[in-house]
Amino acid sequence: MTDYVLGTGDEEIARLGVQHRVWRARAIDAWRRAGIAAGQTVVDVGCGPGYASLDLAELVGSSGRVIAIDRSQRFLAALDAAAKNRGLTHITTIEADLDAVTLPDGADLIWCRWVAAFVSDPKLLLAKIHGALKPGGAFVSHEYFDYGQWRLAPDTSELDEFVRAVIATWRDSGGEPNVGVEIPQWCAGLGFAVRETRPIMDVLSPRDAAWQWPRAFVESGLHRLTELGHFTPARADEIWRAFLAREAAPGTLMVTPAVLETVAVKDGHLLSAGC
Numbered sequence: 001m002t003d004y005v006l007g008t009g010d011e012e013i014a015r016l017g018v019q020h021r022v023w024r025a026r027a028i029d030a031w032r033r034a035g036i037a038a039g040q041t042v043v044d045v046g047c048g049p050g051y052a053s054l055d056l057a058e059l060v061g062s063s064g065r066v067i068a069i070d071r072s073q074r075f076l077a078a079l080d081a082a083a084k085n086r087g088l089t090h091i092t093t094i095e096a097d098l099d100a101v102t103l104p105d106g107a108d109l110i111w112c113r114w115v116a117a118f119v120s121d122p123k124l125l126l127a128k129i130h131g132a133l134k135p136g137g138a139f140v141s142h143e144y145f146d147y148g149q150w151r152l153a154p155d156t157s158e159l160d161e162f163v164r165a166v167i168a169t170w171r172d173s174g175g176e177p178n179v180g181v182e183i184p185q186w187c188a189g190l191g192f193a194v195r196e197t198r199p200i201m202d203v204l205s206p207r208d209a210a211w212q213w214p215r216a217f218v219e220s221g222l223h224r225l226t227e228l229g230h231f232t233p234a235r236a237d238e239i240w241r242a243f244l245a246r247e248a249a250p251g252t253l254m255v256t257p258a259v260l261e262t263v264a265v266k267d268g269h270l271l272s273a274g275c
């Protein structure tokens with residue numbers, strides 16, 4: 001098995017936290033539209049350090065259950081520690097490779113964000129998700145569908161070079177960054193009723209709180225791409241300095257990589273009203 005392309009170190013754990021804080025409201029909104037409710041069993045597929053799992057656990061309450069699955073023992077240990085800190089005893093972590101695992105069945109809702117882009121057979125993962133849901137259960141997905149859309153205005157060739165390198169390394173490791181565009185048709189082919197497909201992208205100014213999400217990815221991504229031998233330390237430094245210079249310049253804007261939200265229901269029924 002190749003090492004996970006983004007790494008599993010402390011810097012990546014912190015970055016995923018920044019990212020979740022920016023995306024949290026949108027995730028919770030999507031879960032509510034999908035009918036999340038107290039007492040349900042929810043599976044967080046490819047949970048990472050489990051920032052979303054913790055929110056899901058709050059929403060389903062102690063009468064419910066969250067099963068959080070990831071290949072990274074480091075990420076799962078971070079989630080176990082955070083759950084203990086918050087006194088949440090209804091999260092079960094499972095260390096498994098999604099390319100090989102059979103998902104536990106009987107789920108009311110399955111959440112999968114920025115994971116299908118990394119597995120070797122995302123269509124098979126969707127089939128497993130379909131199989132693991134109860135009739136009427138909901139699947140909620142956030143995946144990129146146009147990663148190359150990410151750019152700065154005015155155009156900054158150094159960020160464009162970084163984005164091309166990210167796309168290339170994900171593909172080299174067997175993933176597909178733009179997998180989001182396939183998810184609705186794969187869902188329909190499996191017999192899901194696709195309830196919603198919603199593109200999510202932002203045009204951000206450096207003053208927006210959400211700017212910290214792509215900024216953190218550029219910073220940690222440059223370290224990771226240097227580790228992977230894709231950039232020399234000197235080139236990574238030049239790209240970072242160009243990013244900081246653009247960030248400090250008046251009037252700069254950033255177009256974020258485009259995410260597709262998909263909400264799909266097994267056997268076409270909506271769940272009961274959300275909490």
Ligand SMILES: C[S@@+](CC[C@H](N)C(=O)[O-])C[C@H]1O[C@@H](n2cnc3c(N)ncnc32)[C@H](O)[C@@H]1O
Nearest residue numbers: 046047048070071072097098099113114115118
């Ligand atoms: C970008 S992170 C997203 C984490 C989390 N879903 C979130 O939104 O914060 C991708 C996650 O997918 C996991 N992952 C990638 N390939 C996997 C595989 N084959 N089996 C299990 N987990 C995998 C990684 O370990 C990582 O935690």
